[in-house]
Amino acid sequence: MxxxxxxxxxxxxxxxxxxxxxxxxxxxxxxxxxxxxxxxxxxxxxxxxxxxxxxxxxxxxxxxxxxxxxxxxxxxxxxxxxxxxxxxxxxxxxxxxxxxxxxxxxxxxxxxxxxxxxxxxxxxxxxxxxxxxxxxxxxxxxxxxxxxxxxxxxxxxxxxxxxxxxxxxxxxxxxxxxRVPMLRILLTNTKVPRSTKVLVASVKEKILKFPAIMNPVLDSIDAISQECQSVLEAMPANPSPEYYPVLEELFDINQHHLNVIGVGHPSLDRLCRVTASHGLHSKLTGAGGGGCGITLLRSDTSPLAVEAAKRDLCACGFECWETSIGAPGVTxxxxxxxxxxxxxxxxxx
Incomplete structure (x- = not known):
């Protein structure tokens, strides 16, 4: 036994x-x-x-x-x-x-x-x-x-x-x-329910309606992913603070793109405004239309700033957790x- x-x-x-x-x-x-x-x-x-x-x-x-x-x-x-x-x-x-x-x-x-x-x-x-x-x-x-x-x-x-x-x-x-750095983030749940299936269908419909407009947006999102991959793979060998402004800009640009393709939501806009008031950069993660957002924390972001951001996010009715990316797998x-x-x-x- x-x-x-x-x-x-x-x-x-x-x-x-x-x-x-x-x-x-x-x-x-x-x-x-x-x-x-x-x-x-x-x-x-x-x-x-x-x-x-x-x-x-x-x-x-x-x-x-x-x-x-x-x-x-x-x-x-x-x-x-x-x-x-x-x-x-x-x-x-x-x-x-x-x-x-x-x-x-x-x-x-x-x-x-x-x-x-x-x-x-x-x-x-x-x-x-x-x-x-x-x-x-x-x-x-x-x-x-x-x-x-x-x-x-x-x-x-x-x-x-x-x-x-x-x-x-x-x-x-x-x-x-x-190679992946253990970057700190905030994960925030807006508690706004959404249907991934509906959102995926709406994006497809917009691409079919405006292909000359939407396809370049998708190409740009693709370029953001590839640029981010290059930065993440470079950071472990050279953990310079200069990488964080690049990652923050990529967050901002991608969030705007996701709003353009129609998967944003007022709750996610509010999340981005709240964290921006603390000097932090956020974007939605997943299907959008509510759901969750992620906020990048620099290596030198103070604990007081993090706690203040979490407090303001929770005051919006959101749930918020501080965590990190690049965690080990099954253990x-x-x-x-x-x-x-x-x-x-x-x-x-």
Whole structure:
């Protein structure tokens, strides 16, 4: 029997540059954040498999014998034949939904998270490790979870979570950046909901309506991503303060471009104004239309200035976290490497 507990973590992710343009074949830069999701695996002597996902309010358990029977009799084929390269079939997912009591059309985060857990619980063997081959396997299975939840994902989220650092994404090809500085940022959630699908469609419509205007804007966003990549890869060897004004200008220019293509929002404009009043530079990250924004912090930005900016952002009704980009990827922790706050949170879950 598996006798010891394991604690693992993986980083969050934001798009630094290239939102929406990436849909049209341009370069996007995705970076790992030092805001991590932790997973604790521990043996259970009750003959059950239990999962607790406090972030989405999931607390479920299943009898081990029932899971084993499901695996053996799953649609007449063996789970051992499953690979991380094969997409989950509709039949498989429907069977798991029925098993877990999830309605056929359910799209709530808790339902999709439960479905992804069950699928991978039954499909993955117990082997784990940290060689490049094994990281590739982790990434492949994480992509399967993305497929269960999102249907046709890009593969960027799972790749950043697995390898960390920063990645260049273009036309389906994912390339890790060679070197990445640990830049400090503020991540701010405006709490304004939006539909990525609707925003992507609206950008496409505008490109079709005004191609001579919009295509040069996308080319410019592409150039911003590539210029930012050059700066990020140069900084570790020469950590000069002169790079920060360049990165700040790129933030400003890209934010204006994103407003031009129609994915801005008054809440994001307000975020940029608030941080500008403290001498800081911000842009939206992701789909836009609300959602989140990121603010670059220079290496010499004082803690008092950061706290003042956070206070003013929170006064707008936003949520704000100070973190850094370029964080490491999936990590296996020892108890001694975890701080008291993380250990307490894990003990409560």
């Amino acid at each position: 598996w006798e010891r507990s394991l604690v693992l973590s993986a980083p969050g992710k934001v798009i630094l540059h290239g939102e929406h343009a990436v849909v049209h074949g341009k370069v996007a830069l995705a970076v790992a954040l030092d805001l991590r999701t932790f997973l604790r695996l521990r043996p259970c002597g009750e003959g059950r498999v239990c999962v607790r996902l406090p972030g989405v309010g999931v607390v479920r358990s299943w009898d081990t014998l029932r899971l084993q029977a499901l695996r053996r009799g799953f649609a007449g084929k063996r789970w051992e034949e499953e690979t991380a390269a094969r997409s989950p079939s509709v039949e498989q997912l429907d069977t798991l939904k029925e098993f877990a009591g999830i309605s056929a059309g359910a799209s709530a985060p808790e339902s999709l998270a439960t479905l992804a857990f069950l699928y991978m619980c039954l499909a993955i063997s117990a082997k784990y490790g940290w060689t490049e081959e094994e990281l590739t396997l982790i990434n492949s299975w994480a992509f399967q979870g993305e497929r269960v939840i999102h249907g046709n994902p890009s593969g960027v989220d799972n790749a950043v979570a697995t390898w960390g650092g920063a990645l260049r994404y273009q036309s389906g090809k994912i390339t890790p950046l060679k 296996l922790h020892s108890s001694s490497s975890l701080n008291a706050e993380v250990l307490h949170a894990l003990s409560e879950s």
